Amino acid sequence: MLKLNDFFQPDNLQAALTILADSGGQLRPLAGGTDLVPAVRQGELRIKGFLDLSQLEELKGIKDDGREIHLGSLTTFSQLEFSPLIQKQVPLLAEAAASVGSPQIRNQGTVGGNIANASPAADTVTALVALEAQARLVASRVARTAPISDLLCDVGKTTIQPVELIQEVVFTAPPPGSKSGFIKLGRRKALAIARMNMAVIITLEDGIITRARVALGAVGPNPSRNLTLEGVLEGQRPSSSLLENFVSEAEREVARMLGSRPSAPYKREAVKGIARDLLTRLFFGNGQVVT
Numbered sequence: 647m648l649k650l651n652d653f654f655q656p657d658n659l660q661a662a663l664t665i666l667a668d669s670g671g672q673l674r675p676l677a678g679g680t681d682l683v684p685a686v687r688q689g690e691l692r693i694k695g696f697l698d699l700s701q702l703e704e705l706k707g708i709k710d711d712g713r714e715i716h717l718g719s720l721t722t723f724s725q726l727e728f729s730p731l732i733q734k735q736v737p738l739l740a741e742a743a744a745s746v747g748s749p750q751i752r753n754q755g756t757v758g759g760n761i762a763n764a765s766p767a768a769d770t771v772t773a774l775v776a777l778e779a780q781a782r783l784v785a786s787r788v789a790r791t792a793p794i795s796d797l798l799c800d801v802g803k804t805t806i807q808p809v810e811l812i813q814e815v816v817f818t819a820p821p822p823g824s825k826s827g828f829i830k831l832g833r834r835k836a837l838a839i840a841r842m843n844m845a846v847i848i849t850l851e852d853g854i855i856t857r858a859r860v861a862l863g864a865v866g867p868n869p870s871r872n873l874t875l876e877g878v879l880e881g882q883r884p885s886s887s888l889l890e891n892f893v894s895e896a897e898r899e900v901a902r903m904l905g906s907r908p909s910a911p912y913k914r915e916a917v918k919g920i921a922r923d924l925l926t927r928l929f930f931g932n933g934q935v936v937t
């Protein structure tokens with residue numbers, strides 16, 4: 647059972663970082679608590695105390711500085727889903743946020759917590775990996791910036807140090823002429839198998855896909871870009887045959903990545919469905935053109 651004096655609620659970032667450093671990284675940052683609180687309550691995680699981040703204005707807000715988009719790490723899924731800036735410039739991220747759990751979880755869960763929790767199927771992380779987003783990490787005396795994909799090193803594991811906080815996430819919006827989308831295979835009552843998600847960004851010039859970014863979640867320890875699938879799309883014109891090539895290659899990639907895992911047969915089939923649905927929308931639907 648945690649004692650009351652194990653709970654700290656600083657009102658500025660420097661104070662928070664000092665408390666964290668003084669505790670020798672023994673306190674656990676608490677954002678929305680949607681992962682952390684159940685884990686502590688259920689005894690899956692033993693911690694010395696909480697460092698509540700909720701009062702830290704330095705970790706809040708969604709901004710476009712004209713070059714890059716900045717998301718404070720405390721940005722909730724609901725804030726992402728309903729942000730006019732994100733809806734217009736980064737629709738796949740708004741879609742990923744909208745796909746999360748229930749309204750309560752979307753109002754409470756944060757993008758920083760989604761990254762630090764390092765779940766294989768973290769929805770906004772798949773979108774952020776496709777966007778090649780970076781995280782700015784701060785400690786009491788130092789700061790660093792690292793690609794999110796480099797921070798994730800296994801299921802539930804990151805290279806974030808116990809004395810560091812994610813301050814913000816930074817990325818460049820897809821270039822003009824891009825279409826992007828996110829899709830997720832939800833949990834079904836009949837199938838107790840982990841979710842799978844996919845994020846795709848394509849940039850078109852004169853009808854040719856000049857740049858593609860494809861990320862997959864829940865087919866490895868953490869969401870990751872898939873360069874083979876990007877290569878299938880780049881230099882090609884959207885067409886039904888390209889779509890079918892992509893679907894077949896997605897099946898091969900999932901088979902390769904999952905090997906003999908029990909979920910492989912199911913996920914090989916499942917990825918064909920989500921890949922076909924998402925690319926149909928991007929190729930032939932009104933797939934969210936970024937202007």
Ligand SMILES: Cc1cc2nc3c(=O)[nH]c(=O)nc-3n(C[C@H](O)[C@H](O)[C@H](O)COP(=O)(O)OP(=O)(O)OC[C@H]3O[C@@H](n4cnc5c(N)ncnc54)[C@H](O)[C@@H]3O)c2cc1C
Binds near residue numbers: 677683756757769
């Ligand atoms: C019922 C339910 C449904 C869910 N559905 C989904 C879903 O559909 N998709 C999905 O992706 N996730 C889902 N989740 C998981 C969860 O909501 C997300 O992972 C969420 O983003 C966690 O954010 P949080 O702010 O609640 O983090 P917390 O629980 O507060 O923290 C999670 C971890 O991140 C660390 N942390 C948090 N913020 C920072 C920071 N700024 N710097 C450093 N470390 C930090 C904490 O110390 C902790 O280790 C669900 C959870 C529940 C309970």
